[in-house]
Amino acid sequence: MKVFLLEDDFALNKIITNSLKNRGFFVHNYHDGYKAVEMILNNSYDLFILDLNVIGFDGHQILKIIRKNNKDIPVIIISAQIDIENIQKSYNLGCNDYIKKPFDFEELFLRIQYHVQKLKVTDKFLTNLDNSFSYDLLKQDLYYKQQAIELSIKEKLLMTLLVQNLNKVTSIEMIHEYVWDSKEMEAVSMRSLIHKLKKKLKNGMIINVRGEGYKLIKH
Template sequence: MKVFLLEDDFALNKIISNSLKNRGFFVDNCFDGYKAVETVMNNSYDFFILDLNVIGFDGHKILEIIREENKQTPVIIMSAQIDMENIKKSYALGCNYYIKKPFDFEELFLRIQYHVQKQNKTDKFLTTLGNSYSFDLLEQTLYYKEQSIDLSVKEKLLMSLLVQNLNSITSIEMIHEYVWDSKEMEAVSMRSLIHKIKKKLKSGMIINFRGEGYKLINHEEY
């Protein structure tokens, strides 16, 4: 899963970022509101973690920008500001949870787990794909008969996106934005990545819709 982190305290930013990376997340971290605006407007994420008091645009403004385009993706606000005015404003603007500093990282991670479960409407993170395959969205791990299959960084991102859009077309634009951060790429690069994933799944599980995108099929539902 791709997480965006805004925290101006360098040490805390690194602790959170490294802890999430060690748990299999892909993290883009910013230290100020100026860079944060540019980053969130040009990339796609599965989760946002925002500090309130940062240089430039504060966490509330970043939250407003996120909610203008994205109503569903979970957002956690973390702040040393514990007054009710800031807490009420954060929820009014659309945050999912307000965590007060200082906090234990495990508390933050439990909140992330809860909202990921809620978003995917499941009691577990393991998504059954059929043909003895499954994918753990939280750990970014593909399994075949409970045996994990090695995936590269981009393969993990692509599988995560396909699983989140299971049985629906994942557009070429979505893949470009999510896997390549909308950066310039050759069309052959995407085809090559899709081909590598197909080789790790049973034939027919990924369907190509020419000019549109790709669909990961859960055969157990058909």
């Protein structure tokens, strides 16, 4: 799962980033609203954590941009602003949660778990792919008969995207955007990544849809 973090306090930003990474999340962290807007417009994320008072575009402006493009992605506001006006404005603009600073990281993680569970892409974290293979969307772990299979970072990102689009075509453009952050890459890199992931799954689970992309089939 890819998490977008906007927090201008460098120490807190580092704590949240490292804590989430230790839980298996992939975190893109930023300290100012200028860079944040640029990244949001050019990349895909599964969850947003936004501070309100940052340089450049503030948290409310960022929230407006997010909701203009997607109504369902969870957005959690973290802020030292505890007045009811800011809280009400945040919810009116479409945030899913508002956590007042200071807070315990475990509280933030519990809120994240709660909102991930409500995502439309899954009714639960563990997705059974057949009688032997399963994938945990929260931990981003692939299992064969309950034994974890080692995945690289890009393999985890690709597997997450394929599971989120289970039995549907995942376009080449979607993979490029999600796994490579739309950065320049050679076509052979994607084919190589697909090939490596196929070898870790049952034959025929990932199929190539010519001219469109790839599909993960539930058996």
